[in-house]
Amino acid sequence: MPELPDVEIFRRTAETHALNQAIEAVEIDDQKVAASSPQNLSESLRGYWFTEAKRRGKYLLMPTSGETVLVMHFGMTGWLEYNQGDKPGYAKATFNYTNGYSLHFINPRKLGRLYITDDIEAFCQYMKAGPDALALKxxxxxxxxxxxxxxxxxxxxxxxxxxxxxxxxxxxxxxxxxxxxxxxxxxxxxxxxxxxxxxxxxxxxxxxxxxxxxxxxxxxxxxxxxxxxxxxxxxxxxxxxxxxxxxxxxxxxxxxx
Ligand SMILES: [Zn+2]
Missing domain, CATH: 1.10.8.50 (Helicase, Ruva Protein; domain 3)
Structure with a gap:
């Protein structure tokens, strides 16, 4: 199961490649990964871009240029891939950018989830996520x-x-x-x-x-x-x-x- 160090590596991938480019479309290949409706997920993100890649424990938090924050949780096993071309196996959600590249949420054993929130603190409180182990003094x-x-x-x-x-x-x-x-x-x-x-x-x-x-x-x-x-x-x-x-x-x- 991805733990803090794994998710920090995914965060760095997202930060390096996936920020500040407009999202053209969101493809949800497995409806179960969308904690809210796939339509809501898509509408909240389309036309906006990710401005930051943050992390709280095992959650990857991606604020957008709109009102919302995309939250990823990788479940039992999962990772991110950024590419141009074929969709990798087990890609359960894909964010297509206007530059022709895509960010794929890969989740072979399911249980991964994508959430949309407009308030990170409220989300973490609702999910009962305590302070991040590396941020804690x-x-x-x-x-x-x-x-x-x-x-x-x-x-x-x-x-x-x-x-x-x-x-x-x-x-x-x-x-x-x-x-x-x-x-x-x-x-x-x-x-x-x-x-x-x-x-x-x-x-x-x-x-x-x-x-x-x-x-x-x-x-x-x-x-x-x-x-x-x-x-x-x-x-x-x-x-x-x-x-x-x-x-x-x-x-x-x-x-x-
Ligand atoms: Zn020993």
């Missing part, structure tokens, strides 16, 4: 974290607490901060919470620097080692998978307590 994080209950991993993945982190990056943050994912966040001392905050920032920034490609992550990351039989890059011990909770999580029982 240390003191604001501490204030929120000190009131939070539950396991560290669940807290990191709770989009209303912090937005942008999912299954894969929450494992990496716990690994880098050396906390067992099931440790209760309210059992952490102030110093430990600061450590968690810095691990969160380092992991997300580093992932973006490596274009959010798992195989290209640095050697001290466990993301490329999410397999049973793999070894911990820190201590050389076996990586464990805990299968009890949903999709399961990976950790090193020796390094994470």
């Amino acid at each position: 240390e003191d604001a994080f501490m204030e929120r974290a000190q009131k939070k209950k539950g396991m560290i991993k669940s807290a990191l993945m709770d989009q209303s607490f912090i937005s942008g982190i999912g299954n894969i990056y929450s494992d990496e943050i716990c690994f880098q901060a050396r906390f067992h994912p099931k440790t209760k966040i309210n059992d952490l001392s102030e110093i430990q919470l600061v450590r968690l905050f810095h691990a969160m920032n380092d992991v997300l920034q580093t992932a973006i620097e490596h274009h959010a490609i798992p195989e290209k992550m640095p050697a001290h990351f466990i993301i490329p080692r999410r397999k049973e039989g793999e070894y911990c890059p820190r201590c050389g011990g076996a990586i464990k998978k805990d299968k009890r909770s949903g999709r399961g999580f990976y950790f090193c029982p020796h390094c994470q307590e």
Whole structure:
């Protein structure tokens, strides 16, 4: 599932290629991706242009020269492609520009959504999207974290607490901060919470620097080692998978307590 670093890469694609050119037509190839009606989506965008590409957690926000903002959520898997010519496979929506190029919203496993809003803050509140994990400052994080209950991993993945982190990056943050994912966040001392905050920032920034490609992550990351039989890059011990909770999580029982 695309998480904050992935969506940041999509945001950069949109920012580099897809701004300040008039949208000639919007093609919706799968009605389910349009959270409002495809007609409304098309009418809100046609003749206008995207002025900015912003991000909040896993949402890509594209304000237009009109009154509205297009919001993209990539669901289980998805990405953006900008090209001239053939429509790529799994393109569920296409924004055609007057210059002959198109921006494609690709979504192979569905569950991706396109929304139209005229108020980003109201939209985020309605979707219960908390502050973006990379935009959150240390003191604001501490204030929120000190009131939070539950396991560290669940807290990191709770989009209303912090937005942008999912299954894969929450494992990496716990690994880098050396906390067992099931440790209760309210059992952490102030110093430990600061450590968690810095691990969160380092992991997300580093992932973006490596274009959010798992195989290209640095050697001290466990993301490329999410397999049973793999070894911990820190201590050389076996990586464990805990299968009890949903999709399961990976950790090193020796390094994470
Ligand atoms: Zn280890």
